[in-house]
Amino acid sequence: MRLSTTELNLLCQCAIAAAYQAGHIIESHAGRRIAVGNKTGGGSLAAQVVTEVDHLSQQTILQALRPACDMFDLAVLSEEQADDGSRLRKDYFWSIDPLDGTLPFVEGVPGYSVSIALVERGGTALIGVVYDPLARTLYRAVQNGGAWRDSHLLELPKAGGSVLNFITDKSFAADPLYPAARIELERLAVALGYTGATLTLQGGAALNACQVLTDAPACYFKFPKPQPGGGSVWDYAATACLFRETGAIACDMFGRALLLNPDGSLFMNHCGVLYCADPALTEGMVELYRKLKNR
8 A cells, every 4th residue: 555645644634633632631741740650671761761641642642543543554653552563564654652751751841742653664754743742832744745843844954053062862971982972072063163062961852853953053863872772763753754854864873774663673772863954964973973982
């Protein structure tokens, strides 16, 4: 089965409606006492924490998308339920993170969102929807239809400042490469013509990636690591679509395309991720990581 442009746009509207509904659930629980638990998975606290809101959001999204799944025979991959392998058999699947950035949500700080993508079996994200319930901002993209932030077209960011902002998550502070990376990131920024660099450790993967598109010049990265984790397919599928539609770059730390429908582990720790708007910066980051690993 091959989805038409009209069908993709219809499915995008379904994903938007689901994201808004889930965002309302999340917003209604923000700042309130909620049940917080732990789950097996990645090695960082951010990967292990789960709340009742994650499950409520997922339930809302799955219910909203069920008619589309039935109509178009779509599989589902969602963070808070077991992978049944149907994504490897059917032509398309929803990739859902019902609450990306659970740890920021628990901590009561910005950085959490709803992330929904439609991915074809070959691993290309055809639809990407990210909703920030705190700022009430919607990012959306459809293959060959451009990317949008609310009603504004997202275009390839141009360097708008003299300082280059590198963004990653809080767990990077414990990475053995962290001290050397701080020095090398500053050197890379200067080599590319910037006056300096900042390194921000924050938030969830989806909004970290979106920030690269809205607050240039910026780069979001996660280095590979031996421990399971590093985010999963549902953390990156929606923003990979957004980046492709703006002409920006979403790849792994070796410069290869992100593998969004792997036959095996859903974690990205073996390859890392890299989001940039500038090809020269992308090449510089790939070389920077190679240099750090070979020390």
